[in-house]
Amino acid sequence: MTPKLRFAAATLAVLCLSTVAFADVRLPDNRNNAGNRRDPKPPVGRPYSMSIEADYDNREAELLIPASALRQLRAELEDETPSFAASLGVGGLPPAHTAAAGVLLSLGLVFGGLWFARSGRSARVRRTAVVIAVCALCAGAATTLTLANLAPPSMPLNAGTLPQAVDGDPRTGRVRVFVVRDDVSSEIKLIVPKPR
Amino acid sequence: MSMRPEFAEVGRVPVAAGRAGALTVAWPFALAALSLMCASALLVGWMPLQLSVATVFLFAGPHNWVEFRYFVSRMPVRWGRSRNFFRVGIGGAVLLTILYAAWPQAARAGAWGESGWLAAGALWNTLFVGWVVSLVLLRAKEKPGRDWSWALPLGFGVAALAWLYPSGWGLALVYLHPLLALWFLDRQLRKSRPRWSQTYRACLCLLPLLVAAMWWLTAGGPSIANGGALAARVAQHAGAEILPSVPDRLLVSTHVYLETIHYGVWLLAIPLAGLGTAPWRLERIPLVSHPRGWPRATALVLACGALLVLALWACFSVDYLTTRDVYFTAAMLHVLAEVPFLLRLL
Numbered sequence: 244m245t246p247k248l249r250f251a252a253a254t255l256a257v258l259c260l261s262t263v264a265f266a267d268v269r270l271p272d273n274r275n276n277a278g279n280r281r282d283p284k285p286p287v288g289r290p291y292s293m294s295i296e297a298d299y300d301n302r303e304a305e306l307l308i309p310a311s312a313l314r315q316l317r318a319e320l321e322d323e324t325p326s327f328a329a330s331l332g333v334g335g336l337p338p339a340h341t342a343a344a345g346v347l348l349s350l351g352l353v354f355g356g357l358w359f360a361r362s363g364r365s366a367r368v369r370r371t372a373v374v375i376a377v378c379a380l381c382a383g384a385a386t387t388l389t390l391a392n393l394a395p396p397s398m399p400l401n402a403g404t405l406p407q408a409v410d411g412d413p414r415t416g417r418v419r420v421f422v423v424r425d426d427v428s429s430e431i432k433l434i435v436p437k438p439r
Numbered sequence: 440m441s442m443r444p445e446f447a448e449v450g451r452v453p454v455a456a457g458r459a460g461a462l463t464v465a466w467p468f469a470l471a472a473l474s475l476m477c478a479s480a481l482l483v484g485w486m487p488l489q490l491s492v493a494t495v496f497l498f499a500g501p502h503n504w505v506e507f508r509y510f511v512s513r514m515p516v517r518w519g520r521s522r523n524f525f526r527v528g529i530g531g532a533v534l535l536t537i538l539y540a541a542w543p544q545a546a547r548a549g550a551w552g553e554s555g556w557l558a559a560g561a562l563w564n565t566l567f568v569g570w571v572v573s574l575v576l577l578r579a580k581e582k583p584g585r586d587w588s589w590a591l592p593l594g595f596g597v598a599a600l601a602w603l604y605p606s607g608w609g610l611a612l613v614y615l616h617p618l619l620a621l622w623f624l625d626r627q628l629r630k631s632r633p634r635w636s637q638t639y640r641a642c643l644c645l646l647p648l649l650v651a652a653m654w655w656l657t658a659g660g661p662s663i664a665n666g667g668a669l670a671a672r673v674a675q676h677a678g679a680e681i682l683p684s685v686p687d688r689l690l691v692s693t694h695v696y697l698e699t700i701h702y703g704v705w706l707l708a709i710p711l712a713g714l715g716t717a718p719w720r721l722e723r724i725p726l727v728s729h730p731r732g733w734p735r736a737t738a739l740v741l742a743c744g745a746l747l748v749l750a751l752w753a754c755f756s757v758d759y760l761t762t763r764d765v766y767f768t769a770a771m772l773h774v775l776a777e778v779p780f781l782l783r784l785l
Contacts, residue, residue, distance in 0.1 A: 290683040292664045292671065336603065337554045340561060344602040347565075351595030358588050401686060403665040429671055429680075430664070 289315060292430035295408045299437035304418040307432040309425050465638045472642045475707070479699045480649040484656030487692035488663050491673050494695065496755045498702040499766055500748035503773050505705050507744055508718050510780050511737060516729040524577040528779030531570040536772040538563055557605050564601035564608050568594050571778055578782045610678040614694065616774050617701035619781065624704050626784035627713045635712065646700075650693060657692045669760055676767065 291312055362368040418433070483490050518525045542563060546556050572594035579587035601608045621643065628636040664674035664687045677694040679687035710718050721727045721741070727734040754762040 292662075292679075294665060337557065339554075339558060340602045340605070343561070343565075344599040347595045347599035347602065351592045351599060353592075354595060355589075355592030358592055361588065362586060401662045403662040405665075429675065 293405065293432070294430055295405065295433045295435065297437075298434045301434055301436040304416055304436055305432075305434040306418045306420045307423050307428050307434070308420065309428055309430065310422055311425050312431060313422050465632075465635045468635045469638045469642060472639065472708075473645070475703050476642065476645065476649055476700065479696060479703070480653045481656070483692050483696045483699060484653040487657065487688060487695050488666065488670055488673060490699070491691060491695040492669070492759065494699050494702060495763060495766070496752070496759070498706060499770070500751040502702045502705040503770065504741075504744045504748050505710060505718055506773055506777070508741060509705075509709055509713060510776060511726060511741065512713075512724045513780055513783065514726055516725050516732050520581055524574065524581065524779065524782075527570070527573055527577060528776075531573070532772060532775035532779070535563070535567055535570060535775055536769070538566070539771045540768050560609060561602045561605045564605065565598045567775075568598040568601065570775075574779055574782055578785070606681045610681050612774075613676070613678065614697060616777075617697035619774075619777055620701045620704040620709075623777065623781055623784070624708050624712065626781070627709060630784065632712045650696065653692055653696055654689055657688050658686075660688045663687050663691050672760060672763070 359368070359372050515521070542559050546559060572590050575587050575590040579585045579590075625636070625639065625643075628639050662674075664671045664679055674687040674691055677687065677690040678685075679690055682690065716723055721734075721738055724732075724737060726732045726737045751762065751766065754765075
């Protein structure tokens, strides 16, 4: 097989594989394949650490929310347009990150090719490169069979000692909500005052 | 001409025996290593948080001093052809540590916001990868015929990951650093104690099993992060915020176990295998014994290091949480310093 033919065959193989890839194609929002409206997914919720503390010096109940937690929650709101949430691109990363990663990956491929071309005489290097290429091709082909964006199964969160803070009866009252810097509190905190 | 003790054993091992591939077990070494690994797994699985606090308090300072002592003993008096390698190695390690320490302060002062914080982290990681790749290429130049140019494409690939997963990449460093000590020991044993090398590798094969056993011991326990400010910080350091779906008890125990092994390697195995003498005896250090060396300056620097260890213990006693934070920031220097010296062993 001539080099030109080999190159053409490789290109054809890649093109054929790419036709069956549905990796990041977003599913339609409103209707499923049977034409029915899809049920909305139940909200999974974002896990946070939380503590309940009694502070007998306080006269009011306080709920402290770390700024980073609030930022993440705001970013999840669909109609929210805060500066950071709006700036997020693919995979929840700012576009600059995706661009930098793309440039670096391209450079990696270019220099990888140069390295492979330069070490053409070494049988060991050629073997290694062929093994890496075959692994990459198999991994790439395997991704066409997976449901790329399917979320992993959510594991039940460990509630720790929080259940001990209630005895079964509902407790109601008003709390003052504060957003605090992350270095003040890294977890959501409910401070309960002295009982009257 | 007498042979240096740490290399004497190399001469006693028949080369043919090593090539034949027959496993020669160094039983005392195997028993000691396995005892340490099993006892650590049991203790960490039993009380991970307490072990985390205790091991950092007891061993963080001393292991840094022994590491520094080891690096000093490996430092040539004249750098010669390795001049650029050492310049880039030392200069880069110091600069990256300063940036690492200054980065959170600058973020607070300049109000970078979330995206600026992420970008700064990714940029530091990229600089780190670039520094390592430069060292690999410089090291390759020192030996004719050695082609390590694969480091460049690999470095670009790893740097791309640093931009795609900035938090995960930082966490990977936290877990990979203890493993670097195991690689160090492997190279050192091959150089100075080849009879122990095979035994050591066989013991290493048991490490994943011990980690799995420790997870089994740890599973089902209460969350660590809810145990107060110190517990929350320990869990955060182990990656509880980055991997919220993984139980923090499992993360903390894994991190503490790897750190304990790391301390064991630097405080016991490396002095035994690599120094060839007691750590406080300086006569065999080239920087001390060589006519063109700096014996007083070397002794003074090591003495200052010992004083720093005492000061660290005192600070831990006064305010453990703050000292732990400061220590893990400054300790980046020793993490980085391991890279050039590991490359020197390859």
